[in-house]
Amino acid sequence: MISRRTLLQSLPAAAAGTVVLPSASQAEAPMSNHQVPAQYRLRLGEIEITALSDGYIPFSPEIILAGEPGAVAAALADTPQSQPLIGDVNTYVVNTAGRLCLIDAGGPSSFIPTLGRLEAGLAAVGIDSEQIDQLLLTHLHIDHIGGMLTADGRAMFPNATLTLLADEHDYWTDPALLASADAGFRPLVAAAQGAVAAYADRLILLSGEAQAGPGISTLPIPGHTPGMTGFRLHSGDEQLLMWGDVVHVPAVQFAHPDWRLSFDTDGATAAASRARVLDMVASDRIGVLGSHLPFPGHGYVSRGPDGYRYEAAYWDHFA
Template structure:
């Protein structure tokens, strides 16, 4: 699916109708090839599994100052290409298993954004993890490709026994009637999606602020810009750390070489870039292992300083985890 602001907002406007439709048939379910959307690895005492929800194509109109020649060259350098629909990016979620607890970082898209997405449940099934065994879903923010999988086709909770953690600022933004009334009517469905997806969890929400431990060893980290309350989560187990940075980067092949490059859904482009540069510096200086919702699957690597600024170094594959 090629994602433009127009069709993204159109989908958002249709959100109340979507939750009343029958359960979708995901694109991958009709694919004859075996499902390949999981990768399990260790971080200290924790086991983390990258889960591929699918992909979307960010249309050129989504990328301010889009230069087809420059973008194509950058993609080619990363052994990628520009698709007819734009820059292809994955949508990832992550399962963290530590001790007796299972925490899902983001919840995928379900049926909200087209047939190339919505495979999170299938990915969980592939590793024999039932939705009712998830203890917490920690949202980086409440965009549909992160929170859509919280509810089923009838608007009911998919994760029957899970708490949902999200930033206080993020939750407040999407539930502010005055802000919703101030945006163009075509954008208000976006707010309705956010409200619909978290509504079944209203009595089990954890609203965090600043750097706050939401569980032992898992700390929220404010990363504002993409949305007002966008946040990451830092997993610390023993001497090992892993930063889940949400949507700090959308296009792996482009935004490390050019950190000032934004995408249309960055609410505050200037703050997005400031936050990105700050986290690139921190990740590089602290030798942090990082992962994100749109880093090339399985989205695990490190940030390095380069002659031109920064570079992404994918982590080596862990065998037999």
Template sequence: MAQLDLTRRTLLQMGIGAAATALVPGGLRPVKAFQLGDAVLTSVSDGNLVLPMSFSYPDAPQDELVALLVKHGLPTDQLLPDCNVPVLKSGERLIMFDVGSGSNFMPSAGKLLDNMADAGIDPADVTDVVFTHGHPDHLWGLIDDFDEMVFANARFHMGRAEFEFWRDPATVDAMPEERKTFAIGAQNRLAHLEDIVVLFEPGAEVLPGVEAVDTAGHTPGHMSFMLHGGPKPVLIAGDAITHGAISFAHPSWPSGSDQDPEMGIATRLKLLDRLAADKAALAAYHLPKPGEGRVERDGTAYRFVASD
């Protein structure tokens, strides 16, 4: 399976430098809020990623892949996935699910703090950060350029299996060469949480109304979170479902971004079936801004219907 070296140097060599900001889709608000009963879920943009198609879906039937992308008006040579950071205001808690990529991953991302400021959200007011997994675009925004914690007053929560995977010194050696920077970056950031992180297991109530759902595959301990308490449940899916067209029309196509592609497929199929059957809302990190909508069955596959 083709792999991609996502180091900053490689991105610059690929021509994905400062000009990549021009690839951000225009006319889309960087912040959007949804009412969930007494709580409010706000989607705050961290920008977008720029990924070669050869990395994202190397084993998909290329004629079908191109036809699907053309049908949805999307480029066929690269993916430009949005990065939507969910922020839940529930009672006295201000909960973030992941923290974006910070300034050292891709120039087209790392916009979270600016967009939080536009939304009137102060990082100092964040009470809890709940991580779906340890990939750069979800974790590296934990610290700033001076190695200081960005969300200094928050409690931090991560699934035990995910935390232990990235903190294991053997993980760097076990990762393929093009992903070693993922592990090194994760270990550097998670070292800041070593003595303060709250670890949890699948099925746990991480915070009131926030249920941990095992969605391993994208990473060994990837977690999603079902939000309860509103008129309908909402699944914070992280990267268990990543593309607004491909993940739904062809959920069995392996994704190059999944560390265990076969487990990723099984997880994706299970989630889509549950979401369609339960009519639960879906909020996913890389779906088109603001990343929130619902899943409907479409013959033997599915489709994503974005919220208005």
């Protein structure tokens, strides 16, 4: 009877008397040093979601504010997370009822050189910018709005309406914010105001939990910015939550959801929102899509002995 052991033992015998010498190299292949445009599709009932990577942001551990000195370094030492920390930047095309929506638009390579891959990603999946019907923004940070404009400042998506929460819009477009911003913050405010201005004639501002389109509704998640929203995607009995920036550093923030980010507008509110959302998706077993979760950013949250755990979803083969 053939077993795994006998089969393996038989392999050297089959090659007895044969000497195989290494052959000369037929061609030298240079290192490519780049990835192909990252894309991934999944189904949610009658909705098709395409995840596209806009690149990544190298984070410093100093952005994480923990309760005790050395706590972040100790937590990271127990994970395989590389240094510097890598924060993926994910965007999502949602095809629902014959309507193409884009959730977030990545960041500009002019500001962060490792970003700016959205346009190439859309081209790779056969989507032209003119086909996007609706642009939905979780918030107006620069790594979520950079792909909204062309190089000469025009709307990249000429046929798309722009949807975000009114609280977010009002905070960033307030002239007083730009006037009072310091030198480091001023370019971010100017970028947000310029991005919104390019879509001013087709702007949709929502409040609270509201219908944003077929199969899409808002879920306010304030704190990281004043008007950040998640987007509930639902079809029949199935749903996912695209939660924006609830988690930036998965290696430590699931286990320590109270740890805040140095650039949160209101850290205490952000931590409270994160606790609320993590409890909801874990209790109700709702799958999540995350802007900064490892690409494609699709997975599930469960409670652990301390804090929460994240598990990436299995690959959807469309079988």
